[in-house]
Amino acid sequence: MAKSSFQVARLPGFSTVALLAFLALYVPILTLVVYSFNSETTMGNWGEFSWKWYERAWDNQAVKDATLRSLIIASFAAVFSTALATMAALGTTRRRSFKGQTFIYVMINQPLMVPEIVTAVALMILFGLIKTITGVHGLGYLILAHTAFCIPFAYLPIRARLEGMDLTLETAAADLYASPWATFRRVTLPILMPGVIAGLMLAFVVSLDDVVITEFVKSAGQDTLPTYMLGQMRRQLTPEINAISTGLLVITVVLLTAFFLLTRKKD
C-alpha cells in the first residue's frame, strides 16, 4: 500500500528539478569552503591547499574582537530570550484560552513580521536618543535588541514541547501532594528541558547570524563578526572572508545537528 502510493506520487521531472535545486543550494557554499583553503588570493589561481587564511584570520585582532563580541552578545541574548520565551510559553499553553492571548501571540511573533531594516532604523533612532541623553554606551543595547528578536525563535520549540506534553503527569504529582513549585521543578521542567535547550540553540544561532539590526544599532568599534565581514566586503575580497565564513558555517552546522538529534528524541 505504501509502495503503491510512492508510484502514484511520481510526477515527471519533479525529481530532476529537486536534485538540481539541491545542487544549486550547495555548489556556492562548497565553492566558498574550498577556496578558503586556496593559498592564492584570486579564484582563477589555485595554488595549493593551505591553512594560510585561517591563520591570518586567527592573527587578526579585529576578527578576534568581533568574534568575542559576537559570542558574548549571542550568549546573553540566547539565555535572556529563552528565559522570557519559556515563561511566555508556560503562560500561553495548557490553559483555557483567555482574553488577550491573540495579542500576546502577535507581540511575540512581531519580530518575524516587521522587515528587519525597519526595526533596525527604529532602534537606531531610539537608542541614539538614549545614548545622547544618558551618555551610556556599551553592549547592553545590542544585547537588548538581540534578546527581543530572538524571543520568537526560542518560543517555537518550547511551545511545541509543551503542547505535546502529557498533562496527567502533573495531575499525578499533585495527587501525591507535591506543591505546585515542586511539580514544576521535578516534573514539568525536566520534560520541558529538550525544548528549552533547542530554543537556546536556535536563539544563539539567530543572534550570531544577525547583520542588519546590529549594523544600525552598534556604536563605533562594536563590530560583530557579520558586520565586520560586511564592512570587509566593501573593500577587497580575500579568502580570509572565506575562512571566517567557513568557521561560522561549522558552528551553525554543529548546533543544528545537535538540535535535530535533540528534537527527534521526542518521537
Added chain:
Amino acid sequence: MSPAEEAQIKQSARNGWLLSLPAIVVLTIAASGPLLIILLYSFLEGGTHGNVVWSFSTEGWSSILWTKDIFTDSYVWADAHLAIFWRSVKLSLMTTLITFVVGFPTAWFIATRPPKARAFWLFLITIPFWTNLLIRTYAINEVIRVEGVLNLALMQLGIIAEPLRLIYTDTAIFIGMAYVYLPLMVLPLFAAIDRFDMRLLEASYDLYASRWHILRKVILPIVKPGIIAGSILVFVPSLGAYVTPRVLGGGKQMMIGNLIELQFGQGKNWPLGAALSLTLLLIVTVALLYYVRVANGEKKHG
C-alpha cells in the same frame, strides 16, 4: 458554572498574562515601541547634518514622490525613488515566482521519500536555511562575480570568450535573492504536501485524470495554504532586503532597504528615511493581512 470554577478560570488567565508579561515588556521596548518613534520622525523637519529639527513637517512623506527643484522652486516627480520601488517590487515578485517554480518540485520530492531518507533531505534544506544570510550572499558572489567560478568554468569550456558581467546588476540581485530565500519557500510547501493524502491521487488516476489535470485540479488547490505561506515568507523579506542588494548590487542597484539606509547615512534626510520605512511596513502589513484572510478562509472551507 460555579463561582469556584469561575475564580479558577480568572486565576488561570491572570497567570497566563503574568508569565507572558516579561517577554511582552522586552518586545515593547526593543521591537514594537520603537516603531512609534519612526512615525514621529516622519513628521518632523530634517536637520541639515542629518537627524531632525523638532518642528512639524510633511516634507518627509511628500519627498517620497516629489522633489523640490532648487532652481525653479517647483516640484518634480522623484524618478529615482519610483525606480527603486519598482525594482524592489519587481525583483521580489520574480523571486517569489522562481522560488515557487523550483521549490514546489523540491518540496514534493522530499515529502514523497521514505521516512528515513525524508529526514535526510529535510536536513539538507535546513542547513542553508539557518546559515548566515551574509555568508550565503557572499557564496553567490563567489560564483557569479567577474573572476568567479561560473565565468572560470564557462571560459574553460570554451562557451564564452569574455567573462559575463553579472555582478552589480539586477540579475545578480535576483539570482542572490532566489538563492537565499529558496528554503523559505520549500519548508512551508513541504509541510502542506506532507499532510496531503496520497490516496486522492490513486482515486484521480482511477477516474482517468491526466497528471497535468491532477496537479492543477487536485494537488495545487489542496496545498494552497502552503503556497500562500511560502510566498509570503519569500515576498516579505525580499521586499525589505538590505544585505543581498548591497553585496550583489554594489550600491548602485538599490532596493527600498538600501534607499532607507541612504537617508540615514549620506542622504542626511531622516524624515524621508522614516517615511520610507513606514511605507515598506505598510506594504508588508497589507501582504500579511491578505495572508491571514486567505488562511482563515481556507480553514472555514476545510
